[in-house]
Amino acid sequence: MSLGQLGLLGALCGLLIVAGIWLAIRAFRPVPADRAAAPPRWTGLWARICEGLPGPWAAAYRWIVIAACIAAMVMWVVTARPVQGLLAAAVVAGVPWIWHPAGTSTRRIVRLEALSAWLQHLAGAHIVGHTLEAAISGAMRQVPAPIAEPVRVLEARLRMGVDKESAYRAFADELADGAVDNVVLVFLTHIRDRGTGMVETLQTLSDLTAEEAAALRTMDAERQKVRTQTRWVAIIVLAMAIGMGSNFGSVWATVGGQLWLLAMGAAFVGALVWLRRLSAVKPGPRLLHTTVEGVA
Incomplete structure (x- = not known):
């Protein structure tokens, strides 16, 4: 293991120690009553993420995110390059969307x-x-x-x-x-x-x-062929990107190489997001628009 890899591993360990101390301090601080009653901000975001996944994937997505974090750390330690670690985490966390690239009703x-x-x-x-x-x-x-x-x-x-x-x-x-x-x-x-x-x-x-x-259900069955073709296109593109990114030579070690990898990863993620938005099945238009407050 090179000095650069040891330095990166030390930095990661330092961040984990700081995060642990911060969480320990928060655990001993009293939470105001108004904030304790309010749900965390990320709860709605997490619910929307899981809502867009099929049932089994949504149930297991918490573990997929944990696996993505582990993959990022391993890749950072092995390569000592930040973009490879970020892309490894994105690939693992995005497996459900790669396998289900288009929305379903x-x-x-x-x-x-x-x-x-x-x-x-x-x-x-x-x-x-x-x-x-x-x-x-x-x-x-x-x-x-x-x-x-x-x-x-x-x-x-x-x-x-x-x-x-x-x-x-x-x-x-x-x-x-x-x-x-x-x-x-x-x-x-x-x-x-x-x-x-x-x-x-x-x-x-x-x-x-x-x-x-x-x-x-009839409409969803007709879209299944398009989803299957899109899934395999996404897998092939991802395999090609992994083949290019797996070359840990001097090209990808430069700032330009890292930026190029980041741009390709962002383009791939953007294409998947764009495809899901095009094929998103929205609920029927609302007939009642009044949100009732204070219903216990």
């Missing part, structure tokens, strides 16, 4: 199918003369898993006496989908006039939601 399809099934259960649990809230409570055991948590929160709010309109609007905000807004609008109309025909309306909404999910 699977999550929305599953959620719409779950919403359709839940509406059918509500129609079966709704008895003439009883409230919609009683039907929601009575159908809790039949709530499909993809929407189980938002429905559980909705039922808890209604049971604790939260204003019905606020609870339903908060439910729509949590799912943030035009199809859910359409359902909530029916709920809001029902609690205002308590009209008849709620069972038939719920069944019709269920059928319409199931049809939308089926149309999305």
Whole structure:
């Protein structure tokens, strides 16, 4: 191991020691009540990152990030060059996006199918003369898993006496989908006039939601061929880049070589991001735009 590599390893160890001391000091400092109640800033970013990944990848992505950090340290120690370490971390952390280079509507399809099934259960649990809230409570055991948590929160709010309109609007905000807004609008109309025909309306909404999910599933299947071709193109380009970057000769040791590697890596990442944005499947346009504050 050269002196430069030993120096870089020492610098990394020094940074880790400083980070450890800083975390230890923060652990003994009291946290103000207002900051303790607020979620960390990075929580929303992490949720958005995992939201864009298929289920198994999202569940394991924390470990993938840890592996990326380890890969960066190993590459820095082996090569003593910062860009190689940065690119190694980017490759490991980007494996899910390399394998799934284009967006998919699977999550929305599953959620719409779950919403359709839940509406059918509500129609079966709704008895003439009883409230919609009683039907929601009575159908809790039949709530499909993809929407189980938002429905559980909705039922808890209604049971604790939260204003019905606020609870339903908060439910729509949590799912943030035009199809859910359409359902909530029916709920809001029902609690205002308590009209008849709620069972038939719920069944019709269920059928319409199931049809939308089926149309999305057909569209998603048609896009699968394009995603497969794009995946292999991305893998081939990455393999070529690794072949070029694996040459640890004097060319890549210069400042210009490091900048060139960084530019190629940034171009590859930018292409993947651009492709995902082009193929992103957005939820249906919102029909309710009021965000309710203070709903417990």
